[in-house]
Amino acid sequence: MPISAPSIAALLGKISRTPLSVMEVCGTHTVSVFRSGIRSILPPTLRLVSGPGCPVCVTDQGEIEAAISLLDRGAVVAAYGDMFKVPCKGGSLASKRSGGLDARVVTSAMEVLSIAVENPDREVVFLGVGFETTAPATAALVSEAARRGVPNLSVLSFHKRTPPAVELLAADPDLRLSGFLLPGHVCVILGHAPFRFLPEKYGLPGVIAGFEPDQILLGLAEIVRQHEQGAPALRSVYGTAVKKEGNTKALGLLEEVFRHRDAPWRGIGTIPDSGLGLRKAYESFDAEKRFSLSLLPGAPPAGCRCGEVLTGKIIPPECPLFRSACTPLSPVGPCMVSGEGTCGAYFRFYKGDRS
Amino acid sequence: MCLAVPHTIETILGEHRALAAAGAVRTEIRTDLVDDVEPGDTVLVHAGFAIEKLSPEDSEELKALWDELRALAGDPYAH
Numbered sequence: 001m002p003i004s005a006p007s008i009a010a011l012l013g014k015i016s017r018t019p020l021s022v023m024e025v026c027g028t029h030t031v032s033v034f035r036s037g038i039r040s041i042l043p044p045t046l047r048l049v050s051g052p053g054c055p056v057c058v059t060d061q062g063e064i065e066a067a068i069s070l071l072d073r074g075a076v077v078a079a080y081g082d083m084f085k086v087p088c089k090g091g092s093l094a095s096k097r098s099g100g101l102d103a104r105v106v107t108s109a110m111e112v113l114s115i116a117v118e119n120p121d122r123e124v125v126f127l128g129v130g131f132e133t134t135a136p137a138t139a140a141l142v143s144e145a146a147r148r149g150v151p152n153l154s155v156l157s158f159h160k161r162t163p164p165a166v167e168l169l170a171a172d173p174d175l176r177l178s179g180f181l182l183p184g185h186v187c188v189i190l191g192h193a194p195f196r197f198l199p200e201k202y203g204l205p206g207v208i209a210g211f212e213p214d215q216i217l218l219g220l221a222e223i224v225r226q227h228e229q230g231a232p233a234l235r236s237v238y239g240t241a242v243k244k245e246g247n248t249k250a251l252g253l254l255e256e257v258f259r260h261r262d263a264p265w266r267g268i269g270t271i272p273d274s275g276l277g278l279r280k281a282y283e284s285f286d287a288e289k290r291f292s293l294s295l296l297p298g299a300p301p302a303g304c305r306c307g308e309v310l311t312g313k314i315i316p317p318e319c320p321l322f323r324s325a326c327t328p329l330s331p332v333g334p335c336m337v338s339g340e341g342t343c344g345a346y347f348r349f350y351k352g353d354r355s
Numbered sequence: 356m357c358l359a360v361p362h363t364i365e366t367i368l369g370e371h372r373a374l375a376a377a378g379a380v381r382t383e384i385r386t387d388l389v390d391d392v393e394p395g396d397t398v399l400v401h402a403g404f405a406i407e408k409l410s411p412e413d414s415e416e417l418k419a420l421w422d423e424l425r426a427l428a429g430d431p432y433a434h
Contacts, residue, residue, distance in 0.1 A: 014428040028358060080402065108403020110385050130402070133359070137404045140387045185359045188399065188407045221424050228427065237420055240410040241399060247407055250388045340358075 008217040009041040016043040016224045021176060023312055025166060026183035027054035027340030028211050034349035036213035046220065049175070049312035050345075052165055052265065053183055055130035056082045056338035057310055060264040061298025063158045064088050067127045070156075070291060071101045076119060078112045079127035080134075081105040085337045087301065109137040113144060116153035125287045128157045132189045135159040135276055136250035139257035142278065142285050154287035157278055160263055162186050163194040164274035170202045175312055179205035179223040181216065184238045189254075191246025192234050199232040208236035257282055264297045266334065267307015304333035309342050316346040323347065359401040361409055364394050375400065 024030055030050045033039060039048065052058050065088050071077045077093065084094040084105065097103040102122075106112055109126060116124040128138040138155060145153045162183065169175060182195055187208040198206035205226040209219025218237045226232050236242040254276070263275025278286040288295065300306060304326070305319040316322045316335070326332040328344055335343035362375035362384065371387045375398065385404045386392050398405035 008424075011424050011428045015424065108385065110403060133401045133406065136388055136406070137385070137402050140385065140404070185399070185401060185406065188359075218420070222420060225424055225427055235420075241407050243407075247388060249390065250406065253388070 005036075005214040005217055006041075008214060008221055012046070012217065012221050012224060013043045015221070015228055016045045018227060019045045019047070020178035020224065020227060021047045021049055022179045022181055022220060022223055023049045023051045023169060023175075023177050024181040024216075025051040025053040025162065026181075026186070027057070027338070027342070027345075028185075029053070029181060029183070029209070029216060030342055031340055031345050032211050032213060032216060034345050036216075038213055038216060042220070046224065048220075049177065050309070050315075050342040051169065051180075051312055052268065052310040053131070053162070054310075054335065054338050054340045054342070055134065055160070056086060057306060057334045057341045058160060058165075058265045058268070059083070059086070059129045059158055059334065060266050061088060061300055062264065062296050063129075063156070063298070064093075065298050066288075066293050066295055067125070067156055068093065068096060069293070070123075070125050070287065071096050071103055073291065075123040075125050075291075076102045076104060076115060077125050077127060078104045078106045078115055080107070080129065082338045082340075083127060083129060085331060086334045087331065087337075088298070109134070109141040110144070112141060112153065113148075113150065116145070116150050120152060122152060123290075124153050126153070126155045128155050128159055131160055131162050131183070131186050132254070133185045135258065136189060136247075136253050139253040142257050142282050143253065145285055146282060154285050154290045155278065156287045157258070157276055158263070159258070159276040160265065161260065161274050161276065162190075163197070164271050165265065165268070166195065167197060168268070168271055169311060170198060170204055172311070177204065177312075178227060179207070179232075181219050181223065182206050182208045184208055184210045184215075184242065187236065187238070187242045187246070189247050189250045191242070191251075192236065192244045193246075196234050199234055203232050205232045206234045208234075208238050208242050210238045210241070264295075265310075267300065267305075267310050270297070301332050306333035306335045306343070309335050316343040317350065317352075319343070359399045359406065361397055362400045362405070364392050364396045364398060366394060367392070373405075375405070
């Protein structure tokens, strides 16, 4: 019998007895859940809650404003395309670019090295955002820039670590989560160890899953199985892509270039040790130091409830701006900007079905 | 940006650089984070970097899990 989505859904219906709330942490899971219509075949006992796993969405307003301030000071600012439409005081990266400032879209961090080499008389700054999946690319860029001695390149390192945010949500008494569907690609890098606190400290299942509908259903089935058998564990159902020890090369690079530091998450606040700043050995590439920036937590746009959406406390239709003032063409908050954002996913796919 | 797409390595271009294809789309990718890639290998590409090599076979772990789930559901075909 093949492991197919309908057969897993049928199994889920048979084994799920206790009501459970499971958080899917990753934005790509959120989108896949909607696109495939998984919710419509889940047993009524199983509720899925979307989490903070969209890098654009959790980047603090103050961090984006810092990047925009460097554009205003004449630097070239390179960023992943999703960051361009996030609205800020005084505009977005996209509107600044339309106004003649030099903001550039890159699809790979390493492109920034070429931009810096080709523009030796300009300061070139990379806006480093994202979790443990994009952080190794930024680390590779910094390491390579140091090796080649590229003096005009620097990085705003606003990368965030997933485990501290997951722990915050696991401990949240209001959320009462029963388990986590863990982000497959973050775990490709990190391996199993950083999430073992879920079963060991909180008695919660943590299951690493892939992104196809059948893989997500299999992950959910494993969470239900652990609950029904009273045996919470950290387990991967993602097949061979996730090794227990993670990607040791990427982990080595992260360790070489970054140190842990407190970081602001939009709508959540500062989470201790949840950020990745540059180590002292690489501080000459740290844009915060080079431009003497002092980062202030930014105020979210008035009325925007992205913070509560990111922590699974409300679903987007409960925000008064959803579909009225806030749409993908004219987003108020970042959860609507990104294709992986929970509000963007609800806008495209939500038809009023069960949350 | 936060999407990982499987690519097949076509040509090694130099140190840490390779040409890889996903369907009809060919891209230059970085291979700093993976060991010993060769043409024909399938890699998971995230923001321009290969983050892991993929094996074509399901792991034994996955098959074991499937059996456990079927046993719990009382599936007569479980073993």
